[in-house]
Amino acid sequence: MARTAKHSKQELRDMALAAARAVIAEEGSRNVTVRAVAARMGYSVGTLYNIFEGLEELIAALNAETLDGLYDALSQAPITGKPEADLHALLDRYLDFVAANRREWTMMFDERLPEAKAPPAWYLEKVARVFTLLGRMLQPLFAPGEEADLTSAVRLLWIAMHGVWTLDAGGKLFIVTNDPVEKVAHDMVDMFLAGLGARKGD
Amino acid sequence: MARTAKHSKQELRDMALAAARAVIAEEGSRNVTVRAVAARMGYSVGTLYNIFEGLEELIAALNAETLDGLYDALSQAPITGKPEADLHALLDRYLDFVAANRREWTMMFDERLPEAKAPPAWYLEKVARVFTLLGRMLQPLFAPGEEADLTSAVRLLWIAMHGVWTLDAGGKLFIVTNDPVEKVAHDMVDMFLAGLGARKGD
DNA sequence: AAATTAACTTGAACATCGTTCAATTATGCC
DNA sequence: GGCATAATTGAACGATGTTCAAGTTAATTT
Known part of the structure; x- marks a missing residue:
């Protein structure tokens, strides 16, 4: 009844967290921004807001x-x-x-x-x-x-x-x-x- | 040889810090922004940068x-x-x-x-x-x-x-x-x- | 097979942030 | 009065988190 995503929600979550860790390692924790994480996982900012309520929740995860x-x-x-x-x-x-x-x-x-x-x-x-x-x-x-x-x-x-x-x-x-x-x-x-x-x- | 300021640099410093404390008390420390502090002390943002190197130095003070x-x-x-x-x-x-x-x-x-x-x-x-x-x-x-x-x-x-x-x-x-x-x-x-x-x- | 539906995805737009700096204002000095 | 100089301004810039109308794609229905 719907479109099958390229990645499941769980996959997206994992990709986002992995991307965030990569940003932390390479650019420091100050640069963990919505745009940086999104770019690194190959998605747009909007997708991140589809997975997490916002940046705070991403960091909490x-x-x-x-x-x-x-x-x-x-x-x-x-x-x-x-x-x-x-x-x-x-x-x-x-x-x-x-x-x-x-x-x-x-x-x-x-x-x-x-x-x-x-x-x-x-x-x-x-x-x-x-x-x-x-x-x-x-x-x-x-x-x-x-x-x-x-x-x-x-x-x-x-x-x-x-x-x-x-x-x-x-x-x-x-x-x-x-x-x-x-x-x-x-x-x-x-x-x-x-x-x-x-x-x-x- | 120069314009006498309405307030000395020391006065401005004190006013800025007092304004910052007021912001903390009334709006929380998250709202200690350059604009909020400047507005509360009756000056513009530029003046704050005349006293402090930036927001970080103000907070350090x-x-x-x-x-x-x-x-x-x-x-x-x-x-x-x-x-x-x-x-x-x-x-x-x-x-x-x-x-x-x-x-x-x-x-x-x-x-x-x-x-x-x-x-x-x-x-x-x-x-x-x-x-x-x-x-x-x-x-x-x-x-x-x-x-x-x-x-x-x-x-x-x-x-x-x-x-x-x-x-x-x-x-x-x-x-x-x-x-x-x-x-x-x-x-x-x-x-x-x-x-x-x-x-x-x- | 075509139409419909709904999830997924996008990225421009908005408000706000710290910061900069050319322009303006206002004083002391000659 | 005119000039130099310091103080002050606020528009402008780039970057941030967040929103959401619009577009895209695949499954479902007809």
Whole structure:
């Protein structure tokens, strides 16, 4: 009952996101414009608006893909049961990912959502997945029945690491310290583990 | 030998920044445009370019003022010599300032400096001032000769708090936790102090 | 096979943005 | 009064996100 498109909607979506990533790689994230993406995928601007509500949604879809990639990278980290070693291994994968996808990663955090607009449920779920990974690593430090303390610790650690990541990705870590981001991240984890150990001793 | 301006360059600068703040308050930071600021200060766009190199420099000047305001707020925190109480008091002032200047504060961290361009020296100095405040509060926890550990601890704590602040200001803290930002910040400090205590016990 | 229908695609047009700069205005000086 | 000079203007330019009437193409219907 209709014309068969040269590409399905899913194909167009993938082409658009791939085109956007190409623009990011070759021209920087500032040049991710509707026209640039459209031109690179061989379509017109109008077609992009047929797939996405607008540029913001395209970038949101890009960020979702990036978040998935992060999770995939993290989920390959081994869990030996030794929190310190496991966390350090996880961190290294995180930092490798950020280093390899710096511009994409930075974009994830400057999506300026229209002031007090809740992110969609699927986004929260993607974030929760990452928390679950952290939780599994910290598990050995907590006795059964201390689940509340565990989740609280996971959140605090994640927030602290968020400080490291945002400063690094924004190119502003060197304002604070001259240490490489790997050392800062490891120091942060160590400080945290020391704090956790001290609290359990109370 | 020249025309006397209706307003001195310094006055124009102040008027522009005040106009920008008015725009932020009434129309949001997205609407801080050259035309909006110029109209609000009763001048044309050309005049703005006579004062600032461009919009980016205007926003940078705005951010500098915000950073000064932050320092002023923080420097009023009392130093009693008890790190825990002092840090909590400092945090409360920090959080009050961020709450009262949410949009301005957020703007400080999304100035997308053209990829690996160093900020000016005066900016680094303003940041260093804040570190000095933190350092004075943590001082009692360190023996003479441990200055390196002190500055390292200050940096780590500041980075961790940066995670709290950015998530909160970006309206994304609730993705991580339902706790109010004050509780998160205090928990973070407590975790840090516990970690410091444990390390000194080594 | 022709006509119809509907999805797909286009790109000109619009409002707005940052930025530039020739022209205008208004003052101090001789 | 006339001149030089600084301050100020606002039209103009290129680029942006977005809209939408018009055109195109294939499946369906007659």
